[in-house]
Amino acid sequence: MSLSVQGSGLAATTLQDRSRLAPAGAQGPDQSQSQSQSQPSVVVLAGVDRIQSSQAALTRDGLVAAKGVLDAAVGAGRGVGQALLDMREAVRGALDPQRAVGVDGLAVAYQRHLTAIDRFAAQANFHGRNLVDGEAADPLRFALDGAGAEAVLEPADLTADGATVDLADSAVTGDPAWDAKLLDRIDAALRRVSDQVDALTAQASQLDSHFAALSRLGEAQSAGESDLDAEGAKLRALDVRQALADQAASIAAGTQAVLALLRA
Amino acid sequence: MSLQAYQQASQRTEPPRDLEYRLFGQVTRALLAASALDARDASTLGERIDALDWNRRVWSALANECADPANQLAAPVRANIISLSLWVNRHSSAVMRGQEAFQDLIDVNRIMMQALEPRAAA
Numbered sequence: 001m002s003l004s005v006q007g008s009g010l011a012a013t014t015l016q017d018r019s020r021l022a023p024a025g026a027q028g029p030d031q032s033q034s035q036s037q038s039q040p041s042v043v044v045l046a047g048v049d050r051i052q053s054s055q056a057a058l059t060r061d062g063l064v065a066a067k068g069v070l071d072a073a074v075g076a077g078r079g080v081g082q083a084l085l086d087m088r089e090a091v092r093g094a095l096d097p098q099r100a101v102g103v104d105g106l107a108v109a110y111q112r113h114l115t116a117i118d119r120f121a122a123q124a125n126f127h128g129r130n131l132v133d134g135e136a137a138d139p140l141r142f143a144l145d146g147a148g149a150e151a152v153l154e155p156a157d158l159t160a161d162g163a164t165v166d167l168a169d170s171a172v173t174g175d176p177a178w179d180a181k182l183l184d185r186i187d188a189a190l191r192r193v194s195d196q197v198d199a200l201t202a203q204a205s206q207l208d209s210h211f212a213a214l215s216r217l218g219e220a221q222s223a224g225e226s227d228l229d230a231e232g233a234k235l236r237a238l239d240v241r242q243a244l245a246d247q248a249a250s251i252a253a254g255t256q257a258v259l260a261l262l263r264a
Numbered sequence: 265m266s267l268q269a270y271q272q273a274s275q276r277t278e279p280p281r282d283l284e285y286r287l288f289g290q291v292t293r294a295l296l297a298a299s300a301l302d303a304r305d306a307s308t309l310g311e312r313i314d315a316l317d318w319n320r321r322v323w324s325a326l327a328n329e330c331a332d333p334a335n336q337l338a339a340p341v342r343a344n345i346i347s348l349s350l351w352v353n354r355h356s357s358a359v360m361r362g363q364e365a366f367q368d369l370i371d372v373n374r375i376m377m378q379a380l381e382p383r384a385a386a
Contacts, residue, residue: 057328064324067353068317075309075360082304119306126313197361204357211353215327215346228351230368236344236351237372241379243341 056214059144063207063214065127066142066151070204073131073156076124077197080132080158080165083120084193086113087167088186094172094179103174110172117160117167124158131200132158151210153203156196164192285380291319292373299366316356319369323349348372 090110093099099106121133129140134157142151161168167189170182228236278286298315301308327349329335330342337345352372358364 056331060324060328064317064320064353067320067357068313071316071357071360072309072313074357075303075313078360078362079304079306079309116306120309123306123309124313125310126317201357201361208350208354208357211350215350228347230351230355230364233348233351233355233368233372234375236348237375237379240341240344240348241375243338243344244379247338 062142062144067207069126069129072124072126074200076120076132079120080117081193083113083116084190091179091183107172121159131155134159134162164196165189288373288377291322295366295370320356323352
């Protein structure tokens with residue numbers, strides 16, 4: 001017995017090209033709305049209380065698309081944070097009178113990490129949507145049903161010249177006074193990036209909650225657990241493996257009985 | 265249809281369970297490849313995201329199938345698969361945050377492959 005209703009439905013859905021095609025649930029930004037790039041982002045789930053179990057598949061698709069965009073943004077935010085930490089080390093090196101590397105070398109390393117920030121922001125492009133490259137000043141909307149329910153994700157500019165990082169014009173100079181101020185700017189940028197990643201993570205958590213609520217629509221899902229940890233997940237997978245093996249054995253036994261009748 | 269024609273047609277059409285096994289194999293290989301990438305390298309971000317998204321969509325499609333009243337799996341199995349889909353969804357985000365590893369996703373997929381592998385149905 002296969003896992004899907006029509007057998008090949010699952011495979012047809014997901015064996016297709018997995019390159020970054022625009023998903024059905026993604027829609028363009030709403031030009032009528034805008035928000036400050038430095039404002040903490042908060043997900044909006046509009047009309048989700050009206051969603052019926054019959055529309056759960058569409059809703060799940062929309063949520064998956066939104067989660068993909070958020071995960072890409074969070075992954076980029078993590079990379080930007082790491083780049084800022086590396087930049088901080090370069091500046092601290094320049095301020096250290098006992099430094100083993102010359103200021104010129106540290107300045108080059110600093111610029112390399114600064115460039116990496118923009119690369120991380122650009123790489124967060126997911127299905128043509130990017131929350132953190134500074135291009136999406138308007139919220140990104142993901143349809144959750146055919147009647148207007150949607151998830152609305154707020155952007156957060158994480159580019160080097162965006163309001164969150166704001167270090168595009170910075171450089172290591174070897175001047176202690178200047179570099180000390182630069183260190184303060186980097187620390188402030190780190191705090192802002194951390195706040196933005198927290199806000200993006202909060203949006204993802206809200207979507208997770210809705211996933212769990214969605215799983216409670218309909219009879220089969222009522223027994224589904226939404227708080228498994230990794231070990232619990234492996235145990236559930238083992239249960240599924242055993243159940244499928246039992247069913248396969250049962251089907252095989254039935255087939256043998258039919259064959260025996262035909263031979264008789 | 266003659267027995268011979270039926271056998272030939274059966275050989276040409278891949279059973280659904282085999283398709284699902286093949287799908288899990290492909291997505292698990294993508295996760296394995298993504299897990300080996302350096303998260304500090306910005307150029308790897310896209311591949312890591314794509315692998316996690318593909319796996320999430322596989323599990324979401326499974327959850328959709330198991331939510332369908334016409335699905336013939338027993339209710340506890342369907343509930344388990346839906347629970348796993350929820351876990352995959354959360355765990356994938358945690359991987360992108362750097363709080364969890366790919367390995368747990370790979371382990372669960374491998375168990376599913378064991379459940380679906382052709383010899384298990386014999």
